[in-house]
Amino acid sequence: MAKEELFKKVFEANSKKIFHLCYGYTGDDDAANDLMQETFMKVWQNLDKFRNQAMISTWIYRIAVNTCLTYLRSEKRQAKDEITPLLAETKQEEFSEKNEQVALLYKCISKLEESERIIITMVLDELPYPEIADISGISEGNLRVKIHRIKQKLTELYNHYERL
Amino acid sequence: MKDFEHIMSVWQAQPANDQLSVDEALKQVKKGISGLSRKLLWGIIAMIVALIDSIVVLFFFVFQSWVTYVGLFIIVMTILLYVIMMIRDYRIIRKRDITISPGEYLQNLKEYQKNRAKLYGRLYYTYVMLLSTGMTLYFIEVLKDASLAGKIVVYTLTISWFLICTFYLKQRIEKNEQEKINLIVDRLERLKGQFLM
Numbered sequence: 001m002a003k004e005e006l007f008k009k010v011f012e013a014n015s016k017k018i019f020h021l022c023y024g025y026t027g028d029d030d031a032a033n034d035l036m037q038e039t040f041m042k043v044w045q046n047l048d049k050f051r052n053q054a055m056i057s058t059w060i061y062r063i064a065v066n067t068c069l070t071y072l073r074s075e076k077r078q079a080k081d082e083i084t085p086l087l088a089e090t091k092q093e094e095f096s097e098k099n100e101q102v103a104l105l106y107k108c109i110s111k112l113e114e115s116e117r118i119i120i121t122m123v124l125d126e127l128p129y130p131e132i133a134d135i136s137g138i139s140e141g142n143l144r145v146k147i148h149r150i151k152q153k154l155t156e157l158y159n160h161y162e163r164l
Numbered sequence: 165m166k167d168f169e170h171i172m173s174v175w176q177a178q179p180a181n182d183q184l185s186v187d188e189a190l191k192q193v194k195k196g197i198s199g200l201s202r203k204l205l206w207g208i209i210a211m212i213v214a215l216i217d218s219i220v221v222l223f224f225f226v227f228q229s230w231v232t233y234v235g236l237f238i239i240v241m242t243i244l245l246y247v248i249m250m251i252r253d254y255r256i257i258r259k260r261d262i263t264i265s266p267g268e269y270l271q272n273l274k275e276y277q278k279n280r281a282k283l284y285g286r287l288y289y290t291y292v293m294l295l296s297t298g299m300t301l302y303f304i305e306v307l308k309d310a311s312l313a314g315k316i317v318v319y320t321l322t323i324s325w326f327l328i329c330t331f332y333l334k335q336r337i338e339k340n341e342q343e344k345i346n347l348i349v350d351r352l353e354r355l356k357g358q359f360l361m
Contacts, residue, residue, distance in 0.1 A: 136266060
């Protein structure tokens with residue numbers, strides 16, 4: 001398969017989930033787009049090295065996770081983060097209840113630790129646990145414990161902010 | 165009181181973002197890569213042009229004193245050293261495997277940052293000193309026929325530059341670099357800790 005064809009296939013199959021991961025990590029639409037673009041740039045650069053040694057989605061997720069972890073927020077971005085991005089974005093639009101709930105969920109995710117944000121977005125996107133363990137490099141047993149804690153933490157945060 | 169199932173349903177019902185088309189993504193990716201390479205390429209080209217200039221002066225200009233040749237030779241070697249460092253850095257970054265696990269990746273990054281800080285801290289000082297020495301030696305003959313005022317201006321500037329580098333810039337740059345590196349290393353260490361449990 002030609003490189004371009006393979007890239008297109010890979011992009012179509014994974015871009016939505018990778019965007020979710022980047023958005024969950026940064027809580028910022030522009031930053032998430034930048035990170036997604038950077039991820040796929042690295043995918044393109046490394047595509048020749050990929051020899052089906054693992055599932056391609058695992059491989060791409062690892063690139064995305066490492067890209068997110070090494071992302072440094074600029075001061076401009078940090079200031080912007082003060083406002084929950086989705087809220088800011090939809091301010092002028094009609095405020096549907098669904099949008100509000102999604103914005104609230106992203107706000108809660110932004111309160112988690114970096115690794116927790118990454119893991120929970122993968123859980124929410126229904127990635128199988130062994131794959132999450134493979135991507136994050138955390139043993140499956142430890143990961144299950146960690147996921148249990150993150151779920152609890154996120155649910156508490158969600159209920160707390162919903163009441164406010 | 166909402167449970168995790170509710171959160172899951174909120175997540176899955178989130179509106180799809182304006183998805184970038186595949187062709188647009190491919191265009192952006194290719195543009196991004198060429199932009200990155202171009203920036204680096206211009207840096208290397210600029211240094212190579214300076215190197216060629218110095219080599220031309222060294223080999224095709226006739227000077228009376230061997231001191232001038234020593235000065236030019238030092239300048240050429242210093243620029244060459246800088247170009248080698250640029251290429252070395254580029255190769256290390258290119259070779260880094262981004263598909264390894266986050267813990268390992270962060271560890272690699274941390275080591276790279278530490279080594280780079282150590283190397284550049286020492287190297288920067290050497291670079292400035294070598295370049296200044298080379299230029300001072302070069303100026304001795306070049307300024308032989310210059311007016312006294314011209315000589316005073318050039319030598320004062322060169323000596324001031326030496327002094328500024330030695331007593332002001334060096335400490336300042338080292339302090340700033342060290343603070344920046346410490347922040348990055350702390351951050352990488354903290355993140356690595358999150359993946360090692």
